Each structure stands twice: as structure tokens, then as C-alpha cells.
Amino acid sequence: MIQLIDLFLDRGYEITFATAASKSDFSYDFSNTVVTEQEIKLNDESFDSFLSTLHPSIVLFDRFMIEEQYGWRVKNECPEALLILDTEDLHFLRQARQKSKKQQKSIELFSDTAKRELASILRCDLSLIISEEEMKILTEQFKIDASLIYYLPFLESAITTETTQNWVSFEDRAGLAFIGNFIHEPNWDTVQLLKSTVWPALRTKLPNVSLNIYGAYVSPKVLQLANERENFNIKGRAKDARETLSKHKILIAPIQFGAGLKGKFIDAIHVGTPSATTSMGAEAMRGDLNWNGIIEDDLDRFVDGTVKLYQDKALWQKAQQNGIKILNERYSKEKFAQPFINHVESIDLSVHRQNNFFGQILNHHTTQSTKYFSLWIQEKNKK
Template sequence: MNQLKKLLIIGFVWPEPKSSAAGGRMMQLISIFKEKGFEITFASAAQDSDFMIDLAEFGVEKKSIELNSSSFDDFIAGLNPDVVLFDRFMIEEQFGWRVIENCPKAIRILDTEDLHCLRTARQKAFKENRNFELPDLLSEEVAKREIASILRCDVSLMISEFEMDILKNVFKINEDLLFYLPFLVDKMNEEELQKLPSFEERKNFVFIGNFLHEPNWNTVQYLKEAIWPFIKKDFPEAVLEVYGAYPSQKVLQLHQPKNGFFIMGRAGDANEIVKKSRIVLAPIRFGAGLKGKLLEAMQCGTPSATTTIGSESMHANLPWNGFIEDNPEEFSKKAIALYQDENLWKQAQKKGITIINECYQKSKYSAQLISLVNSLLINSERHRLHNFMGNLLQHHAFKSTMYMSKWIEAKNKN
């Protein structure tokens, strides 16, 4: 009888699928490996939160670990996982060398979430009031760390094809080190669409986003200052409800019921809220990766209004389930038309179902991921031999990171 393969996930935070798309993404990964019979341990140095998921309910062992501590060495040597998945490059930086030292044969997978250097460079360009250009990435400090982490791992999971192209064409990363894995959902059909609330049963515009994520705060600010005045001028009865985990005081201060602009706080059940709303507004101006809120809108049969950045890599060449517009006045006009025109709304709704079924099929991508992992488990030596730059970086980073970590550990003991 074959022994169960062991997967260790080292998390940046404990998963909160109801608070962020990143939490939802992590639970999708857990479900894929669980369905294929992996024994999963989820470890993190993060503090527990009131909203983290109960991993035990999913048959996942939870383990609290410490940063810069040799106690992790004893833990991972005892566990001896076949596969280690790092949740974002910062986690690989912190624990990667310890994994290599104690479990050199373990396959190392990096889940990038999104390309952090792209998000950072776009945000910087936005704040400096200039256009972002791809060569900007080459001078971005975080890019050096992120690319080094990608090279040190056996494979990196990429959520966006646009970002895969950046890695291959701008940073010259070998495509053998990259694997495209978008959000994964089940197929939808017309019958399921009929069970969702109808056009008449829905009301209001809605925005949902975790406010620890800077692009979400910026989007709400933009809605309030640049878009909502246009919408209210032509559609005085309009109401926008803004939901999101961890709203700061500056977010709460935008609450203006007299103007139809409501800051609602954390969503109890985001899915139910989006199903009852008529349109999702998401005029995102900078960021990276795929936007979980826009895929969720499609699943809820709710058309959405977004920007070029918001829709990036989300719909292949298929028509959007609503519209894509970067000009605030045009955005407002189209949002009102989509809200008021039932035929336009129903057409947009169906386009969302097509996008889901063409671009996000769980069965397709989960099978490919497990096939890749099994191949790496068999051929890891050959795979690593051809990743010379990764070996080079591993050699030097191993030493520098190891000595820095040991110095911090010694300092903490004194």
C-alpha cells in the first residue's frame, strides 16, 4: 500500500477565505491536494485571528511556528514532507534555506499570489502621476527578492498569464519554473443561473474588498471622489454599499448616507450580498493578479463595471460581463445603463457564465497541478540540474540568510 504523500504549507497568515481572495485561493489549493490524498500540515508564524478558518474541519493539521528559530528545523525534520508550499516569496526567504537544509529532497513550490513587484511598481507610478512601463520593474527593489525566490523554487504557481509573460520576457525566467493556476471554480449552467435572484429582485451597486489591501482603499476613494458624483447627478436614487474586512478610520469617514454612499464594514456572507446586488463596481487603478471580487460577481450572476487593470488576465479574449472603462465620466454613464437596462444586464450576466466555464475550470487545472507535482517528485534531480541560476542563488542566499537568521536567533536569546 502506497504511503500518503505529505504536504507542508507555510502560510504568511492563517487562511481567511471570507476576508480576502488570497484566503480563498489558499483553501482551493488545500482542497486540490486533499482530494488527491495528501496529508496536509499548515504552519504559520502569524497570530491567530478571529476570522481564520478552522483547518481541522478540512482534515488539515495546524502548527504554529517561530521566525528565526531552530525549533522549525526540528519540526520539519520530524515531519519530513514530500512537498513544501511557500505562501508568498517573503515566506520562502524566511524558511526556504531551512527546508533545503533539513529536507533537501522535498519539492519546493512557491504560490506567488500575484507578482508583488508589479503591484508595487504600478502603485509607485500611480502616486508619482506617471504611466507605468514594464522596464520600471527592472529597477524595483522588491523585484530582486521576488525573482530570486522564484528561481530558488522548483516551480512557482502564477495566477495571471500576463504576469507569466512578464517573468518570461522581462526577467527571462525559464517557463519550466512556472505553472499557470488561476482561481478554480466549478462549471455553471443556465439552470443554476435561473436559481439566482432576478434583475427585479436585486438592488443597489456594491463594492467588496479587504482594506488591508491598498488597491481596495484607493478604489473606494476613487469611487467616492470621481465616480459617485457623476452617478448621483444622472441617477439621484442610486445607492452604493461598500463592504470590506479591516476598514480603517479613513474608510469609515467616507460613510455618507444622505448621498447614498454607505460604508457597511465586514461582510457576513459576501456571496449573499453580491447575489442581492445588481452591479459590482470595481474601478481599480493599480494592482496585480486576478481580482477575486470580479470572479465572485460572475458566480453570483452579478454584472460588473471595472477598469483595464481590474479585468487584466481575467477573461481571455471573451466579452466582459458588464463593461471595462477607464474614464470616470464614461464609467458612470455605463454603470447607470447597465443598472437600468434589463436586457443589457441579462446579456452581461450570461457573459460571466461563459468566462467561468472557459477560464476557471477546477477539474482541468487541478489535474495538471497534481501531474506536475508527481513528475517533480520523480524527476527533481534532473529538473534542478537545469536550473543553474536557481542553484547559484540558492548557494549564496542560503549562506547569507542562514547567518542572518542565526544571528537574530542568538540575539533574541540574550
């Protein structure tokens, strides 16, 4: 989201960041930017007045749940605004994979969440998709018209020779790390797998090495996994993810389910930290390039590969070089930013919406249920 904001700022857009979320010590600080922040409420007509005054030309929703909540109000107040949905990842895909793993059944994508998320995509003028695999699923399995979706991965600054000169050396690093907030199910599942299966096998081969788990929202059940004798450390929230990863030799993430792209691997590449993961973890991240570490689904081979990567300096340094190539070729903001802005500004909204007749149908009918449910809550809150 911050990358998208910066992209539009660079183009000269005025940005208003509106959210109903409460501020915390970890909220992004816009005070040194020209971004205007606006607190908004759920199910409240004050949002209509705010929109009417602001009258934006583009409205970008952060995930489909936000479009469900506010989309109909935007259409009422600003019918000519271009509506963009930032999917982040396909929630229905992640949930289907999680359910498949838990129940040991084949993946069923055609769920109620899929209906909601796809309806949101159809109601919007353009949806941002972060993964090539998800683009494929949308166009091939769900027959979503290609004009409604746009592939836009992470927008990263290139890694230069000057960048690599500041990387911590192989000799000055120690231990393995995993990072990711604990309320995100793929992360919590990975931590449990590390504790129960992967680390018991790994520590017998790397007896003096520690595994350090970083992440926000540490609960008692998470803290209970810590064991100093086993060198299994729960570190909690990392103040700076990249600085934290730069101190360790490997980012270890045997992810079993999920969707989208994994920001933890991008952070690791930026600081020259190789990664050990699964095909699910690396999905859509490397294209046809070599991974910056190992990709292995068999846990025995995963353990052996991690040990070799940890101990073999030449292999480790080769993994670093692979990471540089992945980031510079697949995530360079210079490659994606301007074409995206050009695409957004070239959309003829009347023609575009006329061609998306299914979207018109959904906007005419299905949003009425959301609209009147929200209005009912709004009236109820007045009492």
C-alpha cells in the same frame, strides 16, 4: 490557498498547514477537515525540529516573503522536498504600478522588490502564477525559464443551470457594491476614487440608488467617507462575500493599479452580479471573451456605462451570461486541477534542479544572508 489544499487532498496527500500568524475569529476553520494545523515561529530553531520530524515531500510557500524566511531551513532539513512558491500575484508588479500612478511616471519594474521576488522564484523548483499577463512578463521581460513557472488560475466549480435558478432576479436587487479589504492599497485607492470622482457623477444619474462599500479592516479614515445623504455607505466586513454581492445589481470597481486576478469578480460571477471595471481590473481575467458588464478607463464613459447596465435589464442579463462563459471556460477546476498534479508528480527533481543552475547559485550564495540574519535574530531572542 484553500483551493490548492483541496486539490492536494483530493489527490490523497496528507496536508500540514503551518503558520506563524495568530488565530482570529476570521481564520479558516480546518476542524472539519483532515488537515493538520501547526503553529510555527519566526527565526526559531523549533521549526527545524518540526521539519525534521514531518519530513515533507512537497513544501508550498505562501508568497515570496515566507520563502525568504523559511526556505533555507527547509533546504537544510529536507533537501529532497519539492519546493513550490505560490506567488498569489507579482508583488513587484503591483508596487511598480502603484508608484507609477502616484508619481505619474512610466512603470519601472526593475526594483529591489523585483530582485527579491525573482530570486525566490529562482530558488524554488516551481512557482505558481495566477495571471497570463504575469507569465508573459516573467518569460519575456525577465527571461525566467518556462520550466520554473506554472500558470494556475482560480480553481472554481462550474456554474450550472441549477446554480442560475437560485440567483436573485434583476427586480429584487438594489444598489451598487464594492468589496475588498481596506489595507490592500488597490482597494483603498479605488474606494477613494469612488468617493471623490465616480460616485458624485453617478448619483446625479441614479439619484435613488446607494453605493455600498464592504471590506475588512475598517479604520477611522475609511468610516469618515460614509455619507448617508449621498447614499455612500461604509458597511465593513461582509460575513459572506458572495451572498452580499448577490443582493446588489452591479459590482463597481474602477481599479487603477494592481496585479494578479481579482477574486471579487469571480465571487460576483458566481452569484450573477455583473461588474463595471477598468482594463486594469479585468486584466487577464476574460481572455478573448466578452466581459460580464463593462470595461472602461475613461471615467465619463465608465459612469454612463454603469448607468446603462444598471437600468437595462436585457443588457444586464446578457452580462450574466458572459460571466457564466468566463468562469466555466477559464476557471473550471476540472480543466486545471489534474494537469497541475500530473505536472508536479512528473518532475524529476535532480534533473530539474541541474537545469536551473542560476537557482543553485542563488541557493548557494544569497540565502546565506537570509540564513545568518535569521540565526542572529534567533540568538538575540534567547537573551
